[in-house]
Each structure stands twice: as C-alpha cells, then as structure tokens.
Amino acid sequence: MPLNRTTRPVSTTALGGLYVLAGAVALGVVWFAEHWLQLAPCELCLWERRPWWVLIGLGIITIVLPKRYARYGVFLGILCLMTSIGLAVLHAGVEHKFWPSPAPECRAPVFHGGNFRDWMSTMPARPNKPCDSPDYLFGLPISMTELGGLYAIVVFVVALVGSARMGRSRR
Template sequence: MPLNRTTHRPVSTNALGGLYVLGALLALGVVWFAEHWLKLAPCELCLWERRPWWVLLGIGIVTIVLPKRYARFGVFLGLLCLMTSIGLAVLHAGVEHKFWPSPAPECRAPAFHGGSFKDWMSAMPARPNKPCDSPDYLFGLPVSMTELGGLYAAAVFVVALVGSFRMGRSRR
C-alpha cells in the first residue's frame, strides 16, 4: 500500500507579492493609527522603522506585476527588506532598554556650551522630538511598539521565507 503523503501546493510569486503588499499596509496602518488616533509621537528611530515597509509595499506591487521569471527577484528583495525591518527593530529595542545609545542624532538633546540665551534657543531643533529611549506600550502589554513591530516583521519574514521555499520547489 503506498504511503499517503500530503502534497503542498506551490506558492506563486503573486501570492508572495500580495503578502508583501498586505503586510506593509497593515504595518503602516497600525503606526498611522497609533500616531493620529492614539496621539503617540514617533521618535526618529520609529520613523526609520517605517521606511522598509514603504519599500516592501513597492516591491510587493512590482512583484505582482512582473512576469514570474523576474518576480522571483522581487521575492528575494522583499525578504531582504523584512530582514532590514527586523534589524531596525532590534536596534531600536536595544536603545529603549539602554543597551546602546541611539545612532540618530535627533534622539539626543543638543549639547550647548556657553553663549547667550538667543544662541541657545537657535541651537534647539525646530520640532521637539520624542527621545528614542522612551518606549510606547499599547494596551498595557509589557512589550513596546518597537518590539511588537519587530515580532510582526519576523512573522511576515517566516511566512514569506516558507512561501519562497515552496515557490522554489514548484520549478521542478
């Protein structure tokens, strides 16, 4: 009697492109909601963390539109983009937990030595920034938005990685 093996359906590049688009829209929608409805001010590193999601949105659209032969490159670039998002979340979480200082100069208070009050005021930023080591917690969870974003990016990465392996098997 032959073994009954479960066969997995191959994943198309369109499905992975759709994952990238939906994943990016959800991530950007959550940060928009937190900023505009919950009135949480983003720090400079928070703004850095949004950039890979904008790039992933574009990659997802291009991956859907391109022929399958070229769309595979979009799938690979999307994986790199998600790894960048995870890396930025780790960087920001380390700043929040004070493991290392922020690499963004906007996250630090300007140092001013001597001079008049007018000179001191002109050295201040035009728009006050939220410190990067001040985490925002949602819904009373002991996990910051940065950490939640990193976990979300890791989950999307794992789903896309599994899908890309299944896509690779479909070539045989």
C-alpha cells in the same frame, strides 16, 4: 522530489500581495498610534517605517513583473524584512539601555556660547521623543518596537515558507 498534493506552490503574485498587505498593515498601525493615540515617534521609530515602504514598492513590482523576474522582487522583499527585524532589535536594545542610539536626533542638542535667540534657533521645530522611552499599547508589557519586530518576524517566516514553495514549483 515530487510535490506533495497537500503542498501547493505559491505564486510570486501571492507573495507580492503579501508584501503590499503586510506593509500597509504595519504603516496603518503606526499611523493610527501617531494620529489617534497621540503617540509621538522617535527617530528610530521613523527609521523602522522605511523598510515597510520599500516592501510595499517591492510587492507592487513583484505583482507587475513576469514570473521569471518577479522572483528577484520576492528575495529582495525577504532582505527588506530582515532589515526591519534588525532595526527592531536595534531599537529594542536602545529602549532596554543595552547600547546608545545611533541616531543623533535621539540626543539632546548641545549648544555652546551665543545668546538666547541663537540657542532657540538650534532647537528642532518639533520636540523629539527620546529613543530609549518605549511606548506600550493596551497594557501589554511589550513595547511597540518589540511588537513591530515580532510582526516583521511573522511576515518574514511566511514569506520564507512561501518562497521555498515557490522554488519547489520551478522544478
């Protein structure tokens, strides 16, 4: 099937740039929320940041590699975005109390026996925020976790469409 004149192929460099930009925006928003809005992240929030760091790395690798190898970076980025969506669903389920958090840091520490000094030594240096306590921005009835998941879905769809166009340009 020949390419339609209105459908232009997407380069791996453009998709790598999308990954770098999308990851930087996601991490920039959470940095702003944590440092300017003083919102404390829970452990699952910290888990949700990891795929964005990986996506930035994959984007840089995809930009640098030759086109025939860069395709693998594009597809790994799509898997990374799927991971981000999955973590957002997991965290949203914890926030809505559909299931308990898999992170042990989200639960209160249990201490048996000992004295006050021993008990205090088991406490974390920085208090953890409960994972089932959502943060809402700008008065919206949707948590930051759900907003992050929606953002990951949008980036995923754009990357998927771009990779389909990239695949068509090969034929």
